[in-house]
Amino acid sequence: MTKNKHIFRVILTMLLCFTTLAFSQNRKLELETRRLELRREIQKMNALQAENKSKAKSELSLIEDFNYKISVLNNLIKITNQQANYLSREINANQKKISALRDELKALKEDYAAMIVKSYKSKNKQSRVMFLLSSNDFKQAYKRLQYIKQYTNHQRQQGETIKAKTQELQQTNQDLLKQRAEKEKLIADNRTTQKTLESTRQQHEVLMRSIKKNINKYTAQIRAKQQEAARIDREIEKIIKAAIVLSNKRAGKSTSSTNFALTPEEKILASNFLANKGKLPWPVESGIVKVRYGTQPHPINRSLTIKSNGVRIVTEKGEQVRAVFNGEVIGVITLKNVNPLVMVRHGNYITTYKNLSKVYVKEGDKVTTKQLIGEVATNKASGETILSFVVSKESTTQDPSTWIYKM
The missing domain is CATH 2.70.70.10 (Glucose Permease (Domain IIA))
Known part of the structure; x- marks a missing residue:
């Protein structure tokens, strides 16, 4: 009963991990989609402004343009910060995962080395054939044969586990490097956006000061x-x-x-x-x-x-x-x-x-x-x-x- 409970807890934990991962990936995709939409909006606005550059827009229209652009830039900065925060959490999680994998690999390798040494010593002292022939009866010989098979299988599985964990560690390290690069790019993009926002705000303030001088007219x-x-x-x-x-x-x-x-x-x-x-x-x-x-x-x-x-x-x-x-x-x-x-x-x-x-x-x-x-x-x-x-x-x-x- 205790074993069944343990298995149930393991399965439940795995399901929660998969659900959390799926939610995180969906949220990341939503944020990236929204970020690209906002960037396209800014590009579209810049293109429309460039198209009408020769035209004399009214101050009322220009203020609307500035307000719109400031709003979009603020949203872009907010979304990019959220993306960077998600990546920070993923980087921290991967760093912990790498540390845990290294400890697990160390323990697995030590266990595997001990098995190899034990197997080698066992071969020197007594061959497998002699181990079987020295059985008191057929039933004991059969059990010893099963033990030899299980021990051999366990060694092989241990080797495969070490190989899989090593590959997982390598992949996690690659993911970590990629996430760090993505985060650095987002931070650089945000710096550029912040500069554009500051410039737009300054232009907005200059225009507002001019308008306030003739506020009654406007x-x-x-x-x-x-x-x-x-x-x-x-x-x-x-x-x-x-x-x-x-x-x-x-x-x-x-x-x-x-x-x-x-x-x-x-x-x-x-x-x-x-x-x-x-x-x-x-x-x-x-x-x-x-x-x-x-x-x-x-x-x-x-x-x-x-x-x-x-x-x-x-x-x-x-x-x-x-x-x-x-x-x-x-x-x-x-x-x-x-x-x-x-x-x-x-x-x-x-x-x-x-x-x-x-x-x-x-x-x-x-x-x-x-x-x-x-x-x-x-x-x-x-x-x-x-x-x-x-x-x-x-x-x-x-x-x-x-x-x-x-x-």
Whole structure:
């Protein structure tokens, strides 16, 4: 019973070791994937800035750029530090493992040497044949034969164990050298990132000092932009409410309802849209999120807030806009001094694509996932190409980053 308990404890310990190792490897892979994503974001931002270098960006836009870059650089440093810490723990574990393996090998070799000496002395004093012939009976001879076989097997197994442990020690030493090299590289990368962060912060501070001298002028510009955004949002809300009224009217229900009256086909569409939450494609093939969803303090005047009903994606000039899921176009809005926007309904969910220079669809059109519906407009003065993207359920907006894959 005691032996069974011991075996059970050994198996349980092995399982825990394997589980911990698997978790550690998965976590390392996640961190490395995220680190590479952040580096690509920075490269993309630098490329977009280089593309628009000849354009005179507004101070408001430049501050947004700096804030975005500082945020990404901070995240990159944080992720890289986590990776370095993981490697430190692995290095320490491997150093302990190497020490334990060396002690184990020493004991195994000493035991093996003792067996060889004993076997040699045994051969000198009495041959195996004489050992067997001197048995009192057949039963004793059989047992002595089994003992000789077991002893020989044990010697061989001991030799194989020493060989395996030696190989394991060599491999662990190689792993240790590789981990140390990886850690040194991460530390060097972090030093470079830290320098870039400090330079970006200094540029940000210089620009902020300049802005604060004319804070009233910039506050007026911010308020004007917010009023324009609110006007667009009101138009979007009107179209959604009109679509809800129409759906209820067709279903013979109260037109005062704030929810869509869905047909069986629309219910399936809405269910499929929800089932793909977190897996929907980006509305543009390439881009980075410059402004995220939600209410946040304005980077220039902290007494003002940014109410972002969606996300703003910086992309390349001439970038095509795609529908993120199957649906029906319920609105193509063109307001004075505002670039067109397209609204697509997916059952009781709606996606909105703002700031288009070209529109390829019209109201009532059926669209499919990744179908091109327009082209993102490029600001002639700043050279920036930004798509505003919104997801809503009925009239309630939702965070697009929870719907779009890896946003």
